[in-house]
Amino acid sequence: xxxxxxxxxxxxxxxxxxxxxxxxxxxxxxxxxxxxxxxxxxxxxxxxxxxxxxxxxxxxxxxxxxxxxxxxxxxxxxxxxxxxxxxxxxxxxxxxxxxxxxxxxxxxxxxxxxxxxxxxxxxxxxxxxxxxxxxxxxxxxxxxxxxxxxxxxxxxxxxxxxxxxxxxxxxxxxxxxxxxxxxxxxxxxxxxxxxxxxxxxxxxxxxxxxxx
Amino acid sequence: xxxxxxxxxxxxxxxxxxxxxxxxxxxxxxxxxxxxxxxxxxxxxxxxxxxxxxxxxxxxxxxxxxxxxxxxxxxxxxxxxxxxxxxxxxxxxxxxxxxxxxxxxxxxxxxxxxxxxxxxxxxxxxxxxxxxxxxxxxxxxxxxxxxxxxxxxxxxxxxxxxxxxxxxxxxxxxxxxxxxxxxxxxxxxxxxxxxxxxxxxxxxxxxxxxxx
Numbered sequence: 398x399x400x401x402x403x404x405x406x407x408x409x410x411x412x413x414x415x416x417x418x419x420x421x422x423x424x425x426x427x428x429x430x431x432x433x434x435x436x437x438x439x440x441x442x443x444x445x446x447x448x449x450x451x452x453x454x455x456x457x458x459x460x461x462x463x464x465x466x467x468x469x470x471x472x473x474x475x476x477x478x479x480x481x482x483x484x485x486x487x488x489x490x491x492x493x494x495x496x497x498x499x500x501x502x503x504x505x506x507x508x509x510x511x512x513x514x515x516x517x518x519x520x521x522x523x524x525x526x527x528x529x530x531x532x533x534x535x536x537x538x539x540x541x542x543x544x545x546x547x548x549x550x551x552x553x554x555x556x557x558x559x560x561x562x563x564x565x566x567x568x569x570x571x572x573x574x575x576x577x578x579x580x581x582x583x584x585x586x587x588x589x590x591x592x593x594x595x596x597x598x599x600x601x602x603x604x605x606x607x608x609x
Numbered sequence: 610x611x612x613x614x615x616x617x618x619x620x621x622x623x624x625x626x627x628x629x630x631x632x633x634x635x636x637x638x639x640x641x642x643x644x645x646x647x648x649x650x651x652x653x654x655x656x657x658x659x660x661x662x663x664x665x666x667x668x669x670x671x672x673x674x675x676x677x678x679x680x681x682x683x684x685x686x687x688x689x690x691x692x693x694x695x696x697x698x699x700x701x702x703x704x705x706x707x708x709x710x711x712x713x714x715x716x717x718x719x720x721x722x723x724x725x726x727x728x729x730x731x732x733x734x735x736x737x738x739x740x741x742x743x744x745x746x747x748x749x750x751x752x753x754x755x756x757x758x759x760x761x762x763x764x765x766x767x768x769x770x771x772x773x774x775x776x777x778x779x780x781x782x783x784x785x786x787x788x789x790x791x792x793x794x795x796x797x798x799x800x801x802x803x804x805x806x807x808x809x810x811x812x813x814x815x816x817x818x819x820x821x
Contacts, residue, residue: 405809409805409809413805416802417789420764475804475808476815477808477811479811481814489706490702490709490710491710494702494703494705494706500787500803501807504807506810545814571806577625583817585810587810588625589806590625591710591712591801592628592712592716593620595783596623597617598757598797599688599691599693599716599717600615600620601781601797602693602757603688605795
């Protein structure tokens with residue numbers, strides 16, 4: 398059964414609902430869309446719509462959603478329950494932090510290998526993930542069927558490494574390098590640029606100051 | 610002169626334009642909105658509108674924008690040119706990576722101090738930023754006029770630390786903890802949740818597979 402394309406803004410809000418539901422006291426059996434909206438400061442109509450897109454079971458008129466079921470439905474909907482192999486390229490500080498982060502597995506992403514060109518790092522491991530020579534990028538990606546490539550290098554080698562990953566079967570590139578990547582149309586690129594967040598914070602601070 | 614509120618999606622695209630302009634060969638004197646749109650795979654009308662929101666000088670009919678001037682205008686518009694003091698709370702792997710990251714300064718954010726409760730970390734420094742005992746959070750924030758608090762702890766102590774920062778004058782909280790934070794209305798919160806990106810990647814991979 399083909400999944401329906403859902404609007405990106407909805408998809409962006411779903412993990413926040415999931416985080417909130419997981420943070421509830423364990424004895425909370427059910428919750429209404431109204432309560433979720435109030436807790437997260439969102440519009441109630443929107444929350445209702447978002448949850449009904451993700452939940453097959455649906456909420457009941459008075460009690461709302463059963464928390465445990467809604468959590469499982471959100472997890473499945475977000476793709477957290479189907480594990481996809483990933484590789485990470487560039488074991489600097491950020492790359493190292495990501496390898497040590499334990500939250501990927503429970504979100505459906507299994508980092509099977511990392512790559513670097515620093516002899517001091519090659520052959521070691523972080524968070525149980527082995528670090529290989531970058532020369533082995535293609536062979537490891539192919540033999541393990543890696544689908545996601547996490548790019549945590551500096552901007553300079555990013556385009557070349559991106560192309561090598563795609564050549565080795567990677568379907569989605571998660572780009573932390575700040576480089577602008579040129580990729581074939583069928584490849585998914587998600588740019589993670591902290592400077593966007595910084596810009597939002599800076600602008601808002603200034604707008605508020607000027608508004609005073 | 611009060612700044613105009615600009616739409617968030619525009620603000621989200623501006624750093625990408627800036628990255629792209631900075632990546633151009635140094636001898637590129639001018640560039641058209643058309644060329645920027647083509648390079649970034651965006652809609653031309655949108656790019657034209659975004660750039661005109663940020664650029665006072667404006668593009669000229671044939672040659673477009675002068676690259677150097679447009680870069681400076683974007684930097685100013687994004688708040689990168691007005692330096693704001695920030696503190697970072699939680700010097701784990703992610704916190705350490707952020708302290709070592711050299712890109713904040715050029716984006717208007719000066720991290721003046723970091724805090725942790727680990728005696729092995731207190732008194733040391735990373736990337737030139739001193740690490741203090743968390744007990745000194747309030748006094749350092751106040752004495753240095755810190756306006757931005759970067760929260761890189763686990764979710765559990767996040768709310769309490771957030772409240773302490775706000776009590777010490779922090780106006781904006783950049784939250785990497787995945788905790789849902791309750792803050793007074795006038796406080797800016799920006800949640801950085803990598804699971805949102807992971808969910809987007811996972812869903813897109815699945816949608817494409819099912820579409821095959």
